[in-house]
Amino acid sequence: MNDPQQAMASVWRIVRAIPRGATLSYGEVARQAGLPRRARWVAVALKAAPPKLRLPWHRVIGAGGRILFPAGSRAQREQARRLRAEGRDVRGNRVIAVARGPRASDLDAWLWRS
DNA sequence: TGTATGACCCTGA
DNA sequence: CTCAGGGCCATAC
Numbered sequence: 001m002n003d004p005q006q007a008m009a010s011v012w013r014i015v016r017a018i019p020r021g022a023t024l025s026y027g028e029v030a031r032q033a034g035l036p037r038r039a040r041w042v043a044v045a046l047k048a049a050p051p052k053l054r055l056p057w058h059r060v061i062g063a064g065g066r067i068l069f070p071a072g073s074r075a076q077r078e079q080a081r082r083l084r085a086e087g088r089d090v091r092g093n094r095v096i097a098v099a100r101g102p103r104a105s106d107l108d109a110w111l112w113r114s
Numbered sequence: 115t116g117t118a119t120g121a122c123c124c125t126g127a
Numbered sequence: 128c129t130c131a132g133g134g135c136c137a138t139a140c
Contacts, residue, residue, distance in 0.1 A: 026122055039122040040136055046121065068121050075121075
């Protein structure tokens with residue numbers, strides 16, 4: 001998986017598959033995309049993603065449920081807004097873990113079924 | 115070739 | 128809870 005184009009496509013594919021209301025960390029996305037230890041690359045890939053794709057980028061958050069954009073920034077507010085629109089709670093730059101719905105341990109199955 | 119810079123992550127204090 | 132330090136990997140100059 002050294003071809004940037006292909007690696008980026010893999011990231012996009014995973015992000016696109018994140019169910020509404022669910023979230024994945026950058027590291028998890030990288031791992032799911034077959035790119036372990038390349039969390040930073042996920043960020044690069046998201047930034048480079050054509051808006052045309054309409055990727056649910058807001059469902060990708062930092063490890064531990066943190067929104068990584070600077071507090072108060074345009075992007076931070078937008079991400080919080082979209083997550084809340086999907087029923088998630090956001091306090092400051094923290095995304096509250098889901099009490100109902102798929103748990104982290106079940107997310108794999110959730111993501112890969114079909 | 116070398117350095118700086120991230121939409122990152124983990125651990126330890 | 129915050130903070131620093133080290134690791135990580137691709138990009139830009």
